[in-house]
Amino acid sequence: APAAPGSAGESSDFDPLLSPTAYADGPDAGPDGLDGPAACPGTEERVGILLIDHGSRRPASNEHIHNVATVYEGSLRRDASAKVVRAAHMEIAEPGILVALRDLITHCRATRVVCVPYFLSPGRHSTEDVPRLISEARDALKGEGIEAEVVISNALGTAMPQMLGAIDVLVDGALVK
Amino acid sequence: APAAPGSAGESSDFDPLLSPTAYADGPDAGPDGLDGPAACPGTEERVGILLIDHGSRRPASNEHIHNVATVYEGSLRRDASAKVVRAAHMEIAEPGILVALRDLITHCRATRVVCVPYFLSPGRHSTEDVPRLISEARDALKGEGIEAEVVISNALGTAMPQMLGAIDVLVDGALVK
Incomplete structure (x- = not known):
C-alpha cells in the first residue's frame, strides 16, 4: 500500500486530485526540492505560465505558490502539453518577476x-501593479536582447465557477467534521 | 435577446456560470443592492456560510467578496438548500465578523x-487571526445569549483541484486573446 500522503519522505506522492485535507500537513506538505532551478528537459519551444503573488516575509507563504506551480505543471504533463510553470513574487521574496521571466x-x-496574477480580487495588485512590473521586466529583457510574447490573465479569483466550487468543497468538508 | 452582461442597469443578469471575462466590467459588475441587510425569507432553520476576507480601504475590493457571497447563495438556492451566505471582513471595513455572525x-x-477564510494560502490570517476573531465573536454572542454551532473551514486556496481549474481557465482565456 502507498504511504499516507504527507508522511515524512513521501512528499513526491503529492496528488493534486486529493483534497488538501487528506494531507497531514496540508497542501504545503507537497513537493520538495523547489529551492534550486527546476529542470527544463527537451528542446522544444514551450508556453510558459508564471503565477505571481505578492510575496511574504513568511517562507511558508512564499513556498505555497511554488508548490501550486509544481503541482499544476505535473497535472499538465499528463496531458503531454508543452507548458512549463513557474511562480514569482511581486516583492519581498525571490524570485521576482524579472528573474522568473528571464528563466x-x-x-x-x-x-x-502567460502571467497569472494569483490574487483573489481584481484589486490594485492584479490590475495595476503586476501589469506594470511585467511591463518593466519586458523592457529590461528587451534591453538584454531577450524577447517573447508575454500576456497577462485575469486575477485568479475572477474564475467564479471555480471559486464557488472551492467554497462548496470546503463547506462540505467542514460540515462533516 | 437579453442585454449584454455588465451593461448598465442589467447587473441582475449576473450569471455565475459565465466566464468573468464575459462581463464588460468584470465579475464585480455583479449584483447590486448589497448595501442593506439582505432578506432572509421563510422561517426554517438554516446553515449559515460566512466568507471572511481581510478587508480593504478600497470599496471595490470589499464589494468583491459580497458579490461572491450573493452569487454563491443564488447557486445554492437552485438546489433548494437551506443555506444562507454572507461575507465579513477581518478589519478595516464593515461588517466585521461579530456583526455578520450575529445577523x-x-x-x-x-x-x-461555517466560516470560510477567503485567503489563498494557509497563512497567518486564515490559520490564526480568523479563528481567534471567530472565537472572540462567539464568546461575545454567548454573553448576549446568542448561540450556534460555528465551525471554520480550510482556507479557500487550499482547494487545490479548484485552484488548478481556475488557472487552466484563465491561461486558456489569455492565450486566445
Whole structure:
C-alpha cells in the first residue's frame, strides 16, 4: 500500500486530485526540492505560465505558490502539453518577476508566457501593479536582447465557477467534521 | 435577446456560470443592492456560510467578496438548500465578523455556521487571526445569549483541484486573446 500522503519522505506522492485535507500537513506538505532551478528537459519551444503573488516575509507563504506551480505543471504533463510553470513574487521574496521571466524564456525556451496574477480580487495588485512590473521586466529583457510574447490573465479569483466550487468543497468538508 | 452582461442597469443578469471575462466590467459588475441587510425569507432553520476576507480601504475590493457571497447563495438556492451566505471582513471595513455572525444567527436563523477564510494560502490570517476573531465573536454572542454551532473551514486556496481549474481557465482565456 502507498504511504499516507504527507508522511515524512513521501512528499513526491503529492496528488493534486486529493483534497488538501487528506494531507497531514496540508497542501504545503507537497513537493520538495523547489529551492534550486527546476529542470527544463527537451528542446522544444514551450508556453510558459508564471503565477505571481505578492510575496511574504513568511517562507511558508512564499513556498505555497511554488508548490501550486509544481503541482499544476505535473497535472499538465499528463496531458503531454508543452507548458512549463513557474511562480514569482511581486516583492519581498525571490524570485521576482524579472528573474522568473528571464528563466522561463532563456532556460526553459518559452516563446509565449502567460502571467497569472494569483490574487483573489481584481484589486490594485492584479490590475495595476503586476501589469506594470511585467511591463518593466519586458523592457529590461528587451534591453538584454531577450524577447517573447508575454500576456497577462485575469486575477485568479475572477474564475467564479471555480471559486464557488472551492467554497462548496470546503463547506462540505467542514460540515462533516 | 437579453442585454449584454455588465451593461448598465442589467447587473441582475449576473450569471455565475459565465466566464468573468464575459462581463464588460468584470465579475464585480455583479449584483447590486448589497448595501442593506439582505432578506432572509421563510422561517426554517438554516446553515449559515460566512466568507471572511481581510478587508480593504478600497470599496471595490470589499464589494468583491459580497458579490461572491450573493452569487454563491443564488447557486445554492437552485438546489433548494437551506443555506444562507454572507461575507465579513477581518478589519478595516464593515461588517466585521461579530456583526455578520450575529445577523446570520438571529436574523437569518442559522443554527450552524461555517466560516470560510477567503485567503489563498494557509497563512497567518486564515490559520490564526480568523479563528481567534471567530472565537472572540462567539464568546461575545454567548454573553448576549446568542448561540450556534460555528465551525471554520480550510482556507479557500487550499482547494487545490479548484485552484488548478481556475488557472487552466484563465491561461486558456489569455492565450486566445
